[in-house]
Amino acid sequence: MLIKRPPRIASSEITPEPIYRARRQFMRQSVALGTAAIAAGAVGGAQAKPSFVAKADVASPPWLRDKIAGAAADTSEINDTLTPYEHVTSYNNFYEFGYNKDDPAKHSGSLKPHPWQVEISGEAEKTGTFDLEDILSKVELQERVYRLRCVEAWSMVIPWIGFELGSLLKQFNPTSRAKYVAFTTLKDTKQMPAQGSAFGTIDWPYVEGLRMDEAMHPLTLLAVGLYGKALPNQNGAPLRLVVPWKYGFKSIKSIVKIEFTEEQPPTSWNISAPNEYGFYANVNPKVDHPRWSQATERRLPSGLFSPNIIDTQMFNGYDEVASLYRGMDLKKYF
Numbered sequence: 240m241l242i243k244r245p246p247r248i249a250s251s252e253i254t255p256e257p258i259y260r261a262r263r264q265f266m267r268q269s270v271a272l273g274t275a276a277i278a279a280g281a282v283g284g285a286q287a288k289p290s291f292v293a294k295a296d297v298a299s300p301p302w303l304r305d306k307i308a309g310a311a312a313d314t315s316e317i318n319d320t321l322t323p324y325e326h327v328t329s330y331n332n333f334y335e336f337g338y339n340k341d342d343p344a345k346h347s348g349s350l351k352p353h354p355w356q357v358e359i360s361g362e363a364e365k366t367g368t369f370d371l372e373d374i375l376s377k378v379e380l381q382e383r384v385y386r387l388r389c390v391e392a393w394s395m396v397i398p399w400i401g402f403e404l405g406s407l408l409k410q411f412n413p414t415s416r417a418k419y420v421a422f423t424t425l426k427d428t429k430q431m432p433a434q435g436s437a438f439g440t441i442d443w444p445y446v447e448g449l450r451m452d453e454a455m456h457p458l459t460l461l462a463v464g465l466y467g468k469a470l471p472n473q474n475g476a477p478l479r480l481v482v483p484w485k486y487g488f489k490s491i492k493s494i495v496k497i498e499f500t501e502e503q504p505p506t507s508w509n510i511s512a513p514n515e516y517g518f519y520a521n522v523n524p525k526v527d528h529p530r531w532s533q534a535t536e537r538r539l540p541s542g543l544f545s546p547n548i549i550d551t552q553m554f555n556g557y558d559e560v561a562s563l564y565r566g567m568d569l570k571k572y573f
């Protein structure tokens with residue numbers, strides 16, 4: 240992973256954040272009144288929409304749009320300013336579509352997120368392959384505003400739409416042998432052309448994993464949307480993990496398989512460079528990457544003349560997870 244400068248984006252293209260904030264406020268009141276779907280439709284029209292937003296929305300089926308429109312509003316207000324939609328959806332890491340930050344937005348049109356199935360396997364009483372629609376029919380969607388801290392020392396603040404991973408996992412009754420949860424991204428060189436490229440850092444498919452208690456933690460989300468819309472392909476449509484206290488590479492995109500395992504599962508960046516990327520990958524300003532410091536980060540949008548450098552916080556500021564790692568040497572288990 241290399242550090243690259245963000246692409247230049249004309250300020251005229253940036254969705255005014257106050258409009259989104261106002262809409263969220265409105266949705267929150269509407270949810271209380273049970274009119275969220277109407278509110279989302281009515282107020283959504285007031286937003287400036289670049290063409291790719293419209294495309295993402297057209298591609299998502301009505302059942303998903305309705306479900307997302309009914310998501311409960313975020314209750315845990317964080318003070319950070321939201322990263323504008325255009326940055327969240329144009330500055331991405333999704334190596335299945337190329338290594339440059341703008342490759343995923345440019346080249347992920349070949350990904351077909353609907354229909355989509357997810358295989359649930361391993362150490363659980365119930366296993367099988369399920370339609371995304373069925374999975375979503377059994378969970379409650381919520382909006383969650385989270386910081387996303389990439390191991391490359393940049394960060395964003397994103398309003399996700401998703402549900403607690405734990406609320407899904409519980410439905411399968413994991414056995415006492417289930418100590419970890421392993422995740423796998425789609426492997427299909429037709430839909431993900433860079434998987435066919437000869438120049439490879441990653442042995443496809445992309446895989447990730449969490450310890451069971453991390454997977455069950457209420458902060459751990461499976462996301463299906465952001466900024467009140469279905470996930471654009473470049474952000475991991477139709478289903479991606481979001482673990483806000485860990486470096487971004489743990490938040491695996493376009494998931495097709497979730498497996499309960501007894502042993503710690505292999506993870507893609509750890510396989511590629513075990514001395515640089517650990518299994519735990521907790522955000523930690525005191526444990527530097529071998530090639531750069533992790534003490535600070537570039538909060539996007541950041542430019543040449545206003546780099547917007549801020550201090551990185553332990554666990555990315557999510558102190559409530561500290562108890563998961565009590566007694567562990569976080570320099571050793573980085």
Ligand SMILES: Nc1nc2c(c(=O)[nH]1)N[C@H]1C(S)=C(S)[C@@H](COP(=O)(O)O)O[C@H]1N2
Pocket residue numbers: 327330331332333334335387388389390424445473474475486487488489490491492493
């Ligand atoms: N399948 C897959 N998942 C992935 C990646 C990837 O290359 N492939 N990149 C990871 C990294 S390094 C980061 S920082 C985040 C970026 O998420 P975003 O593009 O939605 O901001 O996705 C993570 N999930």
Ligand SMILES: [Mo]
Pocket residue numbers: 332388389390391486487488
């Ligand atoms: Mo990352």
